[in-house]
Amino acid sequence: MANLKTTEKKTKAQSMGLHTEVLTGKTQQKFFNPDEAENFYYWGTYDVDFNKRTELDVNDMDCKEANKKIDELMSQGYGTIVIKNPQGKHSLGVGILNKLNLIFEGSLGYFGVGSIDGPTVRVNGRVGWSCAENMMAGKVVIEKNAGSCFGAAVRGGDLICKGSVGARTGIDQKGGTIIIGGDAGAFTGFMMQRGRIVVLGNVGINLGDSMYDGTIYVGGKIGSYGSDAIESPMTKSDIDWLKRKLKVAEIGENFDVSKMTKVVAGKKLWNYDALEPTEKKGAI
Amino acid sequence: MCGIAGLIHRGKSSNVGQELQGMLQALKHRGEDSTGYALYGDTDGQNFIMRFKVGENVGEGSSSVMEDVSVYDERKKIVDSYISQMGAKIVKEERTLPYSLRYEIDYEKGDLLEFSQKIESIPGVEILSMGKSLEVIKDLGNAKAVCDRYNLGDLVGTHAIGHARMATESGVDIKSAHPFWGYPFSDVSVVHNGQLTNYWNNRRILENKGMRFMSECDSELIAVYLAEKMRNGATLEEGMKDSLSGLDGVFTYFVATKNSLGMAKDTMAAKPLVLYESDDLVAMGSEEIAIRSVLPQEIDTYDPFDGEVKVWQI
Numbered sequence: 001m002a003n004l005k006t007t008e009k010k011t012k013a014q015s016m017g018l019h020t021e022v023l024t025g026k027t028q029q030k031f032f033n034p035d036e037a038e039n040f041y042y043w044g045t046y047d048v049d050f051n052k053r054t055e056l057d058v059n060d061m062d063c064k065e066a067n068k069k070i071d072e073l074m075s076q077g078y079g080t081i082v083i084k085n086p087q088g089k090h091s092l093g094v095g096i097l098n099k100l101n102l103i104f105e106g107s108l109g110y111f112g113v114g115s116i117d118g119p120t121v122r123v124n125g126r127v128g129w130s131c132a133e134n135m136m137a138g139k140v141v142i143e144k145n146a147g148s149c150f151g152a153a154v155r156g157g158d159l160i161c162k163g164s165v166g167a168r169t170g171i172d173q174k175g176g177t178i179i180i181g182g183d184a185g186a187f188t189g190f191m192m193q194r195g196r197i198v199v200l201g202n203v204g205i206n207l208g209d210s211m212y213d214g215t216i217y218v219g220g221k222i223g224s225y226g227s228d229a230i231e232s233p234m235t236k237s238d239i240d241w242l243k244r245k246l247k248v249a250e251i252g253e254n255f256d257v258s259k260m261t262k263v264v265a266g267k268k269l270w271n272y273d274a275l276e277p278t279e280k281k282g283a284i
Numbered sequence: 285m286c287g288i289a290g291l292i293h294r295g296k297s298s299n300v301g302q303e304l305q306g307m308l309q310a311l312k313h314r315g316e317d318s319t320g321y322a323l324y325g326d327t328d329g330q331n332f333i334m335r336f337k338v339g340e341n342v343g344e345g346s347s348s349v350m351e352d353v354s355v356y357d358e359r360k361k362i363v364d365s366y367i368s369q370m371g372a373k374i375v376k377e378e379r380t381l382p383y384s385l386r387y388e389i390d391y392e393k394g395d396l397l398e399f400s401q402k403i404e405s406i407p408g409v410e411i412l413s414m415g416k417s418l419e420v421i422k423d424l425g426n427a428k429a430v431c432d433r434y435n436l437g438d439l440v441g442t443h444a445i446g447h448a449r450m451a452t453e454s455g456v457d458i459k460s461a462h463p464f465w466g467y468p469f470s471d472v473s474v475v476h477n478g479q480l481t482n483y484w485n486n487r488r489i490l491e492n493k494g495m496r497f498m499s500e501c502d503s504e505l506i507a508v509y510l511a512e513k514m515r516n517g518a519t520l521e522e523g524m525k526d527s528l529s530g531l532d533g534v535f536t537y538f539v540a541t542k543n544s545l546g547m548a549k550d551t552m553a554a555k556p557l558v559l560y561e562s563d564d565l566v567a568m569g570s571e572e573i574a575i576r577s578v579l580p581q582e583i584d585t586y587d588p589f590d591g592e593v594k595v596w597q598i
Binding site for chain 2: 087088089090105106107109110125126128129144145146147148163164165166167168183185186187204205
């Protein structure tokens with residue numbers, strides 16, 4: 001690295017808009033500390049009452065209007081919101097950072113319920129590409145099929161699709177659990193880093209391609225393995241976890257999880273920390 | 285980005301012009317440099333319908349060079365004389381716009397290769413489609429603008445495919461707009477969403493085999509590729525399956541004929557497609573929102589998987 005300590009070079013770099021920190025080893029991550037909770041304000045969250053229920057017809061609204069209206073209802077304390085006529089619109093229900101029962105009576109388009117942290121969402125229809133992208137926590141249940149990039153970069157929570165999903169499910173997944181009741185397309189678990197994917201049906205080609213870590217369980221046939229993905233023996237704890245998870249997900253009640261194929265990363269990355277922040281805290 | 289849409293009414297006709305307009309307009313955020321329709325209308329099947337252009341739309345946003353409008357009339361005159369020379373007869377003539385024409389032609393010989401080669405030997409003239417049912421209408425602007433400009437709202441037919449284009453690989457002009465006619469086959473059209481990375485290699489090979497390219501748009505390759513396969517005896521479905529390995533890049537495309545409509549998705553599944561199928565209707569589009577414009581009620585839709593090819597008979 002070029003020496004940026006000299007004032008002249010530092011000033012020049014700053015004038016160009018460059019960062020001038022001198023990096024010394026690993027990036028210093030700072031995790032949430034409950035002892036400092038009173039100093040912590042999670043912007044855009046509301047205390048809601050689950051028993052306070054309302055309906056919202058979004059047929060004549062665009063996604064901005066609809067999301068703004070949902071935000072408004074949450075600010076009024078509504079904890080159960082039923083969305084009528086979503087009509088495949090994109091980006092509905094995104095950025096919800098508090099507990100909430102959100103029910104969509106119909107299908108969503110692209111980027112539905114993305115970047116959420118806490119709500120319980122049920123979609124009584126289908127979802128398009130990139131559903132629940134970057135989800136932090138909560139539970140999302142899709143009653144029908146889902147498009148590609150289902151659960152892209154999710155970091156936590158449970159994401160469940162009772163039907164089939166497209167390609168690249170769980171791409172860049174960083175935590176949480178994705179459960180698919182039907183089949184999944186090509187590149188499932190592509191570049192997956194943490195978390196678990198469960199597919200009760202078949203998966204397409206290049207399963208787990210370039211995965212860093214995490215676990216994929218497949219109930220049906222596997223089109224082909226991607227580079228870095230290998231089979232691993234099922235353990236009792238895998239079976240117990242799968243039974244528990246499928247029950248919670250209201251899916252695959254009579255499915256024999258012991259016959260599933262377990263797929264993990266076949267390479268070891270140096271200096272890679274496979275623990276999620278909450279797991280890390282527990283380990284420390 | 286581009287958006288594509290397709291529609292099949294099984295066993296009946298419907299107002300496919302208006303319906304496809306709604307589907308493509310719902311996809312206008314995917315691109316509105318140009319919009320194109322391939323409509324399969326109800327005709328008596330006696331005469332050929334030829335949609336052709338004698339110039340380009342040089343309106344706002346166009347990458348075409350402006351020409352004197354009188355040139356269009358000169359080109360039209362030569363087209364008329366060539367049609368006569370080939371023993372064909374113009375039964376009906378419509379000139380929707382100065383540069384865009386629709387002819388109904390009585391051409392008993394039916395040699396579309398010879399016919400189109402002769403017509404397109406006139407500089408500045410391009411046949412957009414030729415067939416006994418197919419009509420390709422494409423122009424600059426979004427779906428509604430093109431539909432209104434060409435009065436497509438009343439067109440009745442059995443099936444249709446269309447395209448909303450965001451120009452990335454070639455100019456903003458009609459010659460690069462989709463759908464592409466599967467020259468020289470009657471009633472074959474193609475729309476495509478994606479990028480083909482072995483366009484030039486394939487183009488050189490196909491041109492050496494006598495196939496014709498009119499634009500530098502990579503999507504035109506699909507129409508020419510399939511036409512060449514069919515010329516050598518392959519069925520449409522065989523040609524489409526072959527294209528999964530023959531074409532490199534990312535793509536979802538539709539191809540339609542008088543009696544069938546098919547879709548193909550590349551093995552990377554990198555381009556979207558949502559599909560709805562029932563006993564009397566098939567509707568598909570890059571996004572569900574396109575299908576919702578014709579089917580507002582709750583329906584079951586799905587994404588075809590990677591490397592999937594499907595062909596429906598009308």
